[in-house]
Amino acid sequence: MPTIRPRRSVLYMPGSNARALEKARDIPADALILDLEDAVAPEAKASARGQVCAAVKAGGYGRRELVVRTNGVDTPWFKDDLAAAAEANPDAILIPKVSAPETLQQIGAQLNGLWAQPGLRVWAMIETPLAILDVEKIAHAARDPRVRLSCFVMGTNDLAKETRARFVPGRAPMLPWLTSAILAARAYGIDILDGVYNDMKNEDGFLAECEQGRDLGFDGKTLIHPNQVALANSVFAPDAAELDQARSIIAAFAEPENQGKGAIQLGGRMVELLHAEMAKRVVALSEAIAG
Template sequence: MTDFDRAQLRRSVLYVPGDRPRAVSKAETLAADAIIFDLEDAVAPGAKADARETVRAHFAAFPASDRERVIRINALSTPWGTEDVLAARAAMPDAILIPKADDVADVLAVADALDETDAAETMRLWAMIETPRGVLNAPAIADLSRQSGARLDCLVVGTNDLAKEAGMAGATARQHLHAWLMQIVLAAKAGGACVLDGVFNDHKDAAGCAAECRQGAEMGFDGKTLIHPAQIAPANAAFAPAAEDIERARRLVAAFASDDNAGKGVIAFEGSMAELLHLKQAERLLARAAAAAQRERSESP
């Protein structure tokens, strides 16, 4: 799987508590595009060391995977952060997820720690935006994705913590977060980073989860973080290109490739004008659709 393909396949990103060995081992069999092995919020303080060892043992047993794997560490300012970074570096996941990234320094500190231990350049960093300060600094954080040494690849919204830090409460808190969510999406797009929506808390509400996944896709998120395997299918469906969009993209690519339009930057297409930027969008959509189809084939029994 190429890095480009992986960037297209973050529709469903499942958190798995690191202190639950059965859940950790089962993660490799799930249809999620990516797995976050969690050493932070999902693990009680007294279980941190055991969680770290469980995740380390899992990566030793499964050094390779056909899905993207991420380890969420505790902040470097906590008693567990340094050991988490060392364990994650040894496990060699695709990325390390930094919690509560308030500013650029929080990301660069982990990047520096990886450099000091000669971690492979392919090991990326994801940053959680889950505080008001993180939202305000999201543009600067996202811009790190353009700096190779910073390793940043993805922003992850922590909607629960963000609502809590802002003093929001109740079942409708998300609707009041929309302006901030769009601010994070805009920052990610400007910086060239992937951006993932926060979790849907009620894993028994299938309809509500599907609706929020569709909303996240409409808002411009690249995928959604999840708390339960039952949420994987709705996320995969919501963040996959629709069949009619795939067919239109194919027609557009074919139109630009025709002899009549060879070398043109603007063409007439189905009643409107299409530019090269539309061609690039169509090619990206088709690449995303192809990667999703390949994943579905690999998951089929």
């Protein structure tokens, strides 16, 4: 089984806010997106770039995964963002508004030309109608190791803006897009993160959307405020009952009398080998969270 890195809570942090970057060292999020795009005014782009890259180089973020979100490839800041981020060497670089696989292929070539470290990954934001229409082709780019693609991030706010879809409880207008992106990600072995929840005061609504995202198959949720971290961590982690069941399935298939069997009875229900594989992932995720 591939190594699992928990991405239950992935918090956007404004790259222009030095105090926020410092505070982020103590926030219990699994990953931090240090943002040079939406959270930064045009006149502050250059200073934010330097500040973010200095923070990445300085470290001190513990086990938290560090991701730098650049400005879009069609902006005057992208080239400098990519070069500076590659030199700082975070865990990943997040590219906004990826609408075609060719964009990722070009970025992969640029990173290789910049002598970026082999472990530096690329994350892609899926946030345009074209991205949804071509999401399988974009995910397929992950088959080429030079592209470095390892994760999709849903940009639900931009999708709503571009399509005029409304935000409603249950997200019915967006469900076809979310599930299409999940299927594409899983088909090519990459992780995928749910979009943000905007109403920071509506804890019940946030909980419902986290649970929906988990049940749909997302690995975690992108967040806009530190107060959302604890709940996302809880929802996207296996609970005690799920973990106990997973361990019992693994143990049952390990019994001598069940060796070589494709299906067994356990607790009055039929359990197949595929359930054992699912159980192993549950346990592996729990162990990765525990560190």
